[in-house]
Amino acid sequence: MKRSVVLAAMMMLTAACAGTPSGASTASSSPSSSVSSTVASATSATAAPTSALSSQSTSSAATTAVPGTVVYLPQGVYFQTAAAINATPWLTSDEKTFLVSELAHYQAGNNCVALSVSGYRVADLIDCQIHFGGPSGTCGPGRGGVAILWGKVSGTWKVVFVGQNTPMCADIRTAGWKSTIPKDFFGQQCLEKGSNVPVDYKP
Numbered sequence: 001m002k003r004s005v006v007l008a009a010m011m012m013l014t015a016a017c018a019g020t021p022s023g024a025s026t027a028s029s030s031p032s033s034s035v036s037s038t039v040a041s042a043t044s045a046t047a048a049p050t051s052a053l054s055s056q057s058t059s060s061a062a063t064t065a066v067p068g069t070v071v072y073l074p075q076g077v078y079f080q081t082a083a084a085i086n087a088t089p090w091l092t093s094d095e096k097t098f099l100v101s102e103l104a105h106y107q108a109g110n111n112c113v114a115l116s117v118s119g120y121r122v123a124d125l126i127d128c129q130i131h132f133g134g135p136s137g138t139c140g141p142g143r144g145g146v147a148i149l150w151g152k153v154s155g156t157w158k159v160v161f162v163g164q165n166t167p168m169c170a171d172i173r174t175a176g177w178k179s180t181i182p183k184d185f186f187g188q189q190c191l192e193k194g195s196n197v198p199v200d201y202k203p
Contacts, residue, residue: 065090065122066122067122067123067124068121068122068123069121069122070119070120070121070122070182071119071120071121071122072118072119072184073117073118073119073120074118076116076117076118076129077116077117077118078114078115078116078131079099079103079114079115079116079117080103080112080113080114080115081103082100082103082104085099085100085103086100092123094157095126095157098150098157099115099126102115102150103115106130110132110133111139112132112133112139113130113131113132113133114130114131114133115128115129115130115131116128116129116130116131119182119184119185121182121185123152124151124152124179125149125150125151125152125181125182125185126149126150126151127147127149127182127184127185127186128147128148128149128150128186129145129146129147129148130145130146130147130148130162131145132144132145146162146163146164147162147163147164147186148161148162148186149161149162149181149185149186149187151175151177151179153175153176153177153178154176158175158176159175160172160175160176160177160187161175161186161187166189166190166191166198167186167187167190167191168190168191168192168193169190169191169192169199169201169202170192170193171190172187172190172201173203177201177203178203179203180201180202180203181201187201188200188201189201
């Protein structure tokens with residue numbers, strides 16, 4: 001009986017919110033404490049994470065998200081324009097401002113660059129990939145990309161680390177990051193000096 005109720009609720013949400021990420025969220029009271037993960041799938045830049053069993057609207061769910069909640073977007077949410085970023089209900093205003101500036105920075109000379117957000121921790125972390133498209137103006141086959149972790153340090157969003165390989169733990173600390181990093185986020189596994197074995201990041 002319980003399973004049929006859950007399935008029915010999920011079917012109704014799927015019909016009403018096609019393309020909207022879903023998952024049961026669990027939050028902690030502080031971004032620096034350990035949190036249970038929300039697993040969500042995403043298919044559009046305006047999709048908002050929400051509980052599969054909640055009757056809340058997606059925008060309401062986004063605005064009431066508790067700091068420290070971790071959300072995974074396994075398919076990635078792609079942004080290639082400032083308008084797409086600004087239209088996303090689950091991003092805060094300061095996150096939008098920061099991502100728009102980052103997109104403009106990476107698109108300088110190549111408007112095919114896109115950002116792909118694969119996860120975030122409410123209020124302080126964004127896990128992303130930067131995809132470099134074809135020659136400027138063509139947006140043909142990709143030319144690779146890099147992973148990037150953005151974090152809010154002392155009240156300001158900044159790049160914590162960017163690259164293609166496992167980062168050095170010391171570099172993350174040098175960036176000022178003083179909290180844990182959720183599982184599977186870029187930088188959650190890092191290398192201590194003199195070792196080639198990745199370990200969980202510790203501030």
